Structures are given as structure tokens and as C-alpha cells.
Amino acid sequence: MQIINPATEEVIRTLHEDTPLTLQTKLDALKKAQPLWAGKSLAERILVIARFSDLLAEDMEELASVLTSEVGKPLQQSRNEINGARARIKWMLDHAEKYLSDEVMVDEPGLKEIIRYEPLGVVCNISAWNYPYLVGVNVFIPALLSGNAVMYKPSEYATLTGLQIEKLLKQAGVPEQVFQVAVGAKKTGAALLEMDFNGYFFTGSYQTGKYIYEKVAPKMVPCQLELGGKDPLYIAEDVADVAAAAIGTADGAFYNNGQSCCSVERIYVHEKNYEAYLSAFVDEVKSWKSGLPTTDGVYIGALTRKAQIAILENQIKDALNKGAKLLTGGKAPQGKGYYFEPTVLTEVTNDMLVMQEESFGPIIGIMKVKDDNEALKMMQDTDYGLTAAIYTADQSRAEKILAQLDAGSGYWNCCDRVSAALPWSGRKYSGIGATLSHQGLRAFTKPKGYHLRG
DSSP states (O other): OEEEOTTTOOEEEEOOOOOHHHHHHHHHHHHHHHHHHHHSOHHHHHHHHHHHHHHHHHTHHHHHHHHHHHHOOOHHHHHHHHHHHHHHHHHHHHHHHHHHSOEEEEEETTEEEEEEEEEOSEEEEEOOSSSHHHHHHHHHHHHHHTTOEEEEEOOTTSHHHHHHHHHHHHHHTOOTTTEEEOOOSHHHHHHHHTSOOSOEEEESOHHHHHHHHHHHGGGOOOEEEEOOOOEEEEEOTTOSOHHHHHHHHHHHHHGGGGOSTTSEEEEEEETTTHHHHHHHHHHHHHHOOBSOTTSTTOOBOOOSOTHHHHHHHHHHHHHHHTTOEEEEOOSOOSSSSOOOOOEEEESOOTTSHHHHSOOOSSEEEEEEESSHHHHHHHHHOOSEESEEEEEOSOHHHHHHHHHTSOOSEEEESOOSOOOTTSOEEOEETTEESEESHHHHHHTTEEEEEEEEEO
């Protein structure tokens, strides 16, 4: 398997993919080692994971360089991702004892009732390439804290980062056989679905998530899916600083080249603010520096996957054929690397692909609406349900609209953000289950009720 630098199209490294035989050997080792890991105290496991977080900080520059080389994001954004992962780990470490320890529900003479949170066993984590540290720690950190062993399959586009994670976890004190990396692409992922795991945790596209869910259903084990989004944002007429809102939401749409499940993917602007918002938004987009992700000041690096260029081109073609107007961008520049110009489309309608299908790239459609009712109707028109955002001076107004949207996260005067304290979950095509918060810690456990008399 060749690892290709998307910014230069050079082959960085060639790796041997796992086979069903090598995967089974790794699974056998995980099964053997898991009870010993679960037998350690929660305090011991917390110390190991804390050491892992420290190692992330110590090796920051090397890790960021490797990440940028295989996914194409600007070097500073790679540093930001690793720091963000450390912040999430800290929250989990600070709250693990509270949410993973025994809960005494009844304690009276002659009777004690306890909930004990036991590990699932050996879990399979099929992860994503767009934020391998952030989406990774959402799963393998609480899984390890809970006493599970983990088979971690990084995306084939982020395998070198996956191997770095494995190295540092073991350097931190995770036993050699408790965390294993499955190396490979689709064949490796398909082989994992045939194996005997106690839970599956996937981050990726709706199409792949649906396939995994159907495939592992007969096993009757937990299967969580963190999938894509077509995240809407509404700019109301009472926004005080329209330019600031435009700058902030442009970042929400284009950060990491728009390759985020919670990136703003479609924008609805009240007609009173439409022209001012559009002008400031386009000015911001045109101010960004594009180019080699290792160059200082670059905001738009390379797309991770070459195939995404054709998807973006098709969405733009469809929009223009249906009457949209191209304000900036719209094409892949000539030369080496998987680059695409930041693209802004206006006069869009909700029947266009760019407003319905996940773009996962530096492209946005902006639509004028006359009032809250029209904005709500447009925002509801989607098969996805990950996030939704409202910019308005009135919190109650924002919450009223957000309450009517079937999405896992609602934002008021912010967008494209994740908090370790809140559950990260999707509705409809955006997934099943939750990571982060206390729910994300307990997602990797089996609750057992103890009725103790005497």
C-alpha cells in the first residue's frame, strides 16, 4: 500500500497490508491481553493515558509533520488538531473516575444496589482520515480507560499517523498486545467485519456506515456510527456585526479545506443582511493563502483524496446548470497536488447537489431567505442531522429554531465546534450513538446491576 503526499503526489512510504491471517493473530493477542488490562485499576489506566497525552506534546512537531505529509492540511492546523486532542483527553481523564466507577443507587439496611460499568471486551475502531487524532481519541481513549483492548484501523490515508499513535500509546505504558493497528484499505476493513469483536465504532461516510451496520447486525454487539453531515447555518436580520459573522462562518465552512463532518455546508441569510454578508464572506475567502501546507501562512492546503475533486466539480456543474452564480473559485488549479480553489456559489436552490449532498471540500452555497420560517424550512430539508447553527441577537429565538431541527448539536452564534463535555451524536444519515461527554465514556462499557442483600 503506497502512502502518497496529496500536496506533491510523491510516494512517502510503502507498507504491507494486513491479511485475514495477520488480523486474526492480532485479534487473538488482544483477546488474551484484555482481561489483564481490565484487571488494572482505573487509576493505573488513567496514569498511562495521561502519559500518552504528555508524549503527544513532546513529539508535537514530528507528529504534525507526519500528519500534514499524508493528509495535506496546513502544518499549523495539524498542530491545532493534536492540541485539540490533548484537550479532549484531559476532559476524559478528569471525569473518568466519576463516570466509570461503580454507582451506588440504593444503600439502606440489608440492601445495596450498584451499577458497575464493565468493559465491552475487544473493540474494533475503524477511523477517519480528516482528523485522525480528534476522531481517534473520541474512541480509543475512552475504550482503553474503560478496560477494553482495541483493534484500531486508521484510514489508509492516515496510516502513518495511526502507527505513530500506536507507538506512543505503548511507550506510555499500554501493554504491547492491548492496542493493535490494522493496516490496509477496503479489504482490511471488510475482513474486520467478519471477525469476532465485542463492538464496532466507525467514523466516515453514510454509505460505508450503512454497510457496516448491516454487516455486523447479526453479531448483536454495539455498533456506533459517526457519519457525515450537510450542516446548515442561518444568519438572521438582527446580527449586529455582519462582517464578523461572515468571517467566522467562512472559517466554519472552509477550515481543514471543508473536510469535516461538522463543517458549515450550506448557508441561509436573511435578505436584509444578504448583500453585506456576501461581500464580507467573499472578501475573507479571497484573502486566504493557498499552497504547500508546509508553507507558513497557508490556510488552504491540499485535499486528502484525489477522487474528491471530481465530486466538487460535479456539484459546481450541477449548480451552474440550474442557475447558480459562481462568485469565486470553482476549479482545481494546474500542477501537482490535489488542490481545489475555495468556491462560493450564490443564487442556489435546495434542489442542487451542493445543497443536498455532502461536499467535504472547500465549497459553499449561500442562499437568500425572507424570514425565519423560510430558513427553517430550508434547514430541515436534508437527510442528515449532525449540526445546525443560528446567528441572531436573540437566544430564545435561536433555541426555538434549533429545537425544530433534527440534529445532534445546535449552535447559537458559533459553528463547527466540538466540546468534550457534550455528546457528539448524529441523527438520520449522520449516525447512531454518541462519543464524548459522560455518554461517550460509558459507550465502551456494559452496565451490570448488582442486587446485594445481607
